[in-house]
Amino acid sequence: MKLVEPPLISTPAIEQRLKLLAQEITDYYRDKPLTVLGLLNGSIFFLVDLVRLLPLETQLECWRVQSYVGQQSSGTLQGLESCQAELRGRSVLLIDDILDTGLTLHSVQTRARELGASEVDICVLLRKNRVRQIEVETRWVGFDIADEFVVGYGLDFNGHYRGLRAIHLMGE
Ligand code: IMP
Numbered sequence: 471m472k473l474v475e476p477p478l479i480s481t482p483a484i485e486q487r488l489k490l491l492a493q494e495i496t497d498y499y500r501d502k503p504l505t506v507l508g509l510l511n512g513s514i515f516f517l518v519d520l521v522r523l524l525p526l527e528t529q530l531e532c533w534r535v536q537s538y539v540g541q542q543s544s545g546t547l548q549g550l551e552s553c554q555a556e557l558r559g560r561s562v563l564l565i566d567d568i569l570d571t572g573l574t575l576h577s578v579q580t581r582a583r584e585l586g587a588s589e590v591d592i593c594v595l596l597r598k599n600r601v602r603q604i605e606v607e608t609r610w611v612g613f614d615i616a617d618e619f620v621v622g623y624g625l626d627f628n629g630h631y632r633g634l635r636a637i638h639l640m641g642e
């Protein structure tokens with residue numbers, strides 16, 4: 471497997487999209503007690519770049535969960551039992567790199583609600599165009615993409631390529 475050039479989504483395109491997302495998110499959470507909840511490892515660059523564009527008083531939490539092995543969703547989410555945060559009465563903005571089967575975001579959204587969040591909305595950098603195992607409502611989406619495997623800007627293939635500044639397809 472190797473990287474396809476040129477990138478599917480370039481660094482300037484990501485930067486430009488983040489500015490618009492940040493404006494919309496800022497308008498929505500003005501006057502609300504916002505907790506930004508990022509899912510590691512995939513959302514790390516998106517999370518950091520986005521939060522620094524929000525002129526809001528926010529609390530920041532990170533949860534570490536894992537569903538993927540290689541290029542396949544394993545079908546179960548690991549690590550949720552140890553995810554804790556004081557979310558009672560908070561407006562939670564859940565950030566992830568990509569919406570694929572829906573399993574991860576559905577499970578994490580449920581967990582955040584159990585911990586007492588007053589609302590849990592979702593912002594993903596990428597949304598794959600496919601039939602999902604579980605429907606998940608995303609309030610903010612960076613880019614809609616085809617049902618293909620991508621890496622870079624936080625997204626990995628077995629732990630590799632996360633640090634790439636743009637988003638690439640993987641080819642033979
Ligand atoms: P879901 O639970 O199937 O929606 O998958 C969500 C997680 O799978 C994401 O947080 C990613 O870590 C991983 N994932 C899904 N699609 C891709 C991809 O194309 N490249 C890299 N990681 C992916």
Ligand code: MG
Nearest residue numbers: 510511512567
């Ligand atoms: Mg991930």
